[in-house]
Amino acid sequence: MSELERKRGAAPVPVDWTYAPAPEARDIVSLRERYGLYVGGDWIEPHSGETFTTIDPSTEEPLAEIAQAGPEDVSLAVEAARSAFENGWSALAPSERAKYLFRIARILQERSREFAVLESLNGGKPIRESRDVDLPLSAAHFFYYAGWADKLEYAFPNRTPRPLGVAGQIIPWNFPLLMLAWKVAPALAAGNTVVLKPAETTPLSALLFCDVLRQAELPQGVVNIVTGDGRTGAEIVKHPGIDKIAFTGSTDVGKAIQRELAGSRKKLTLELGGKAANVVFDDAPLDQAIEGIVNGIYFNQGHVCCAGSRLLVQESIYEQLIAKLKRRLGTLRVGAPLDKNTDVGAINSRQQLDKIEELVQTGRDEGAEIYQPPCRLPERGYWFAPTVFTNVAQSYRIAQEEIFGPVLSVLTFRTPDEAVEKANNTPYGLSAGVWTEKGSRILAVAQRLRAGVVWANTYNRFDPASPFGGYKESGFGREGGLHGLEPYLRFESSEPFGS
Numbered sequence: 001m002s003e004l005e006r007k008r009g010a011a012p013v014p015v016d017w018t019y020a021p022a023p024e025a026r027d028i029v030s031l032r033e034r035y036g037l038y039v040g041g042d043w044i045e046p047h048s049g050e051t052f053t054t055i056d057p058s059t060e061e062p063l064a065e066i067a068q069a070g071p072e073d074v075s076l077a078v079e080a081a082r083s084a085f086e087n088g089w090s091a092l093a094p095s096e097r098a099k100y101l102f103r104i105a106r107i108l109q110e111r112s113r114e115f116a117v118l119e120s121l122n123g124g125k126p127i128r129e130s131r132d133v134d135l136p137l138s139a140a141h142f143f144y145y146a147g148w149a150d151k152l153e154y155a156f157p158n159r160t161p162r163p164l165g166v167a168g169q170i171i172p173w174n175f176p177l178l179m180l181a182w183k184v185a186p187a188l189a190a191g192n193t194v195v196l197k198p199a200e201t202t203p204l205s206a207l208l209f210c211d212v213l214r215q216a217e218l219p220q221g222v223v224n225i226v227t228g229d230g231r232t233g234a235e236i237v238k239h240p241g242i243d244k245i246a247f248t249g250s251t252d253v254g255k256a257i258q259r260e261l262a263g264s265r266k267k268l269t270l271e272l273g274g275k276a277a278n279v280v281f282d283d284a285p286l287d288q289a290i291e292g293i294v295n296g297i298y299f300n301q302g303h304v305c306c307a308g309s310r311l312l313v314q315e316s317i318y319e320q321l322i323a324k325l326k327r328r329l330g331t332l333r334v335g336a337p338l339d340k341n342t343d344v345g346a347i348n349s350r351q352q353l354d355k356i357e358e359l360v361q362t363g364r365d366e367g368a369e370i371y372q373p374p375c376r377l378p379e380r381g382y383w384f385a386p387t388v389f390t391n392v393a394q395s396y397r398i399a400q401e402e403i404f405g406p407v408l409s410v411l412t413f414r415t416p417d418e419a420v421e422k423a424n425n426t427p428y429g430l431s432a433g434v435w436t437e438k439g440s441r442i443l444a445v446a447q448r449l450r451a452g453v454v455w456a457n458t459y460n461r462f463d464p465a466s467p468f469g470g471y472k473e474s475g476f477g478r479e480g481g482l483h484g485l486e487p488y489l490r491f492e493s494s495e496p497f498g499s
């Protein structure tokens, strides 16, 4: 035995193998019993007097009482935003605006554990994702747009960019804080004020964000948060004091908003659904592709507008790829969102679970073959096992409609032309993935895919500098990057290089 080995052998053997408490524990978040509306920098009670209960979808445990804002409440919020816009915010030196945004970004980083736990608690997503994706990206968005706030003249040279006024923002439940960041950061950087409505199933992180706004000493009324369901959203959309609407959510509601705003002077951006194709060619690195496929559809329980919900596999590797995919599915851990080993958490709501179950049933009825790995789902809460459908025809509803759940539909193709044609054969056009060893093929195929974002040999990667948005029924307008500022600005001199 060498000297070194003897020393190593002498090290005490640990006898207690229990884990230390996780840093992401439930008790680092303190919730109030009920929340009002955040208007003009203060908490107010809803005029309507109406409230509803927000729950933890993994247990159905009630978390807090939330205000249902009515028309008067929305009006108060819009007035507060208008007054903040006119009495200071729009005239503030852009470098000062930037300071607030930097502050918000830093506070989000400092409080990221608390926010990550809350996001998992209220939304059902695995803590690993809220901790490693939602929170870092939310802070990154504020940092990124903070950087542009005092450089708008350089971003849009000779166009004299000016803020629009009051932005009404309506966001969904799949990435509650991140969607707030995507909307609030560019709006403020451009000099606007905001009335934002979080989704009715996930209001808590937006309400905790009000605390961040106070900590950052953001002037009162610059950001107002009103909670409620679609009725509150509709009030924001039609309110005459709003200059711009930014909406992320279902295509149906997006279309209704567009109809409502037709002929008005309000600006509109819509980020709607998707049915993305993840296209795997026979020369792709298969093990990597499997990881990309899994990340593409099971990330956030498939509650992702750009999810790779249609897998297009080249016929020659079909058997091999499906065998590998099924094996990999067996290793996914479904369960408690706050357990850091969980890969797939809870479905966000009863309503969403019903929708997934209904569409999966149509898949069976229409003749597709279903595969689910053996896994025991908790008895309480909303759960759905990771699912793969093979033997899917393009006409099936599961190949055409957004399921917004952990359900993958597999189709095959023989040639690149066929792959492109099938990939584009949906009413949507938000995102797509291409897997191949050939760089030239990536470029050739990506160019022909009618999708706002195309990932190559990866999937679901986001960066605040990169614009995101869709074609066709996936909506219009871009968020992220320089493109994401434009919808929040008007240009006094539209001639490039002035007159």
Ligand code: NAI
Binding pocket: 170, 171, 172, 173, 174, 197, 198, 199, 200, 228, 229, 230, 231, 232, 233, 234, 235, 237, 248, 249, 250, 251, 253, 254, 256, 257, 271, 272, 273, 274, 304, 305, 352, 355, 402, 403, 404
């Ligand atoms: P939704 O479109 O009804 O909800 C999104 C947001 O819009 C929520 O804040 C909601 O309160 C608000 N809203 C609802 N009706 C409104 C109206 N008439 N006017 C203004 N705002 C309104 O989406 P929902 O019902 O939660 O989900 C249904 C389906 O939509 C999902 O299964 C999924 O397919 C899709 N969806 C897509 C999202 C995306 O990121 N593109 C996000 C959420 C849902």
Ligand code: MG
Binding pocket: 230, 250, 253
């Ligand atoms: Mg709805």
